Amino acid sequence: MQPNFTSKDVKILEQRRVYQGHFQLDCLKLQYRLFNGGWGKPVFREVFERGDAVAVLLFDPQRDQLVLIEQFRVGTLKKTNNPWLIEIVAGVMDAEESAEQVAKRETKEETGLSLHNLFPISHHWVSPGGSTERIYLFCAQVDSSLAQGIHGLESEGEDIRLHLVPLKEAYNLVNEGKIDNATTIIALLWLQQNEQKVRKAWLTNVD
Secondary structure, eight states: OOOSOOGGGEEEEEEEEEEESSSEEEEEEEEEBOTTSSBOOOEEEEEEEOOOEEEEEEEETTTTEEEEEEEEOGGGTTTOSOOEEEEOEEEEOOTTOOHHHHHHHHHHHHHSOOOEEEEEEEEEESOTTTBOOEEEEEEEEOOGGGOOSEESOGGGTOOEEEEEEEHHHHHHHHHTTSSOOHHHHHHHHHHHHHHHHHHHHHHTOOO
């Protein structure tokens, strides 16, 4: 299904940055075309300039298990008794950095592991109603026998614990709601549907 509109069907009437820190927040006054014709009334929208990110599902096909990480997430603090989430490796892209380079860098920083045979899953918007963030999602082969210790960059306040999780158990954790962050769920459901394709591709592409 092809969209009828493009970015040319939006008029930015005003734009100002209302916060500049580790991230940025912009306030826009804009109009956009309506499906039934004409232009809508001017509206104000705040946009969180989060930056693009890369996330990687680490899979060891030899041992049939995943390397998942656990870390504190401040966004969940007021809505759960346990603000430590089970996730996949992820990190923000720096300028002039490719998605593949970020995947390798973040995997090393957050797990100490080297990855092989990157398999692209998707790129998707995280919360397009108010954020610019887009995630480039991959599955990658790792040797889970080397996964140990606590990881993360001290300079960024990271404290990351590794979990070795059998593949079927990971699928069950999604079904039970124990893995409850969107990117990890997307990656695991994708692998559940494409596991044999990934295994076959990796057997013929050993780097």
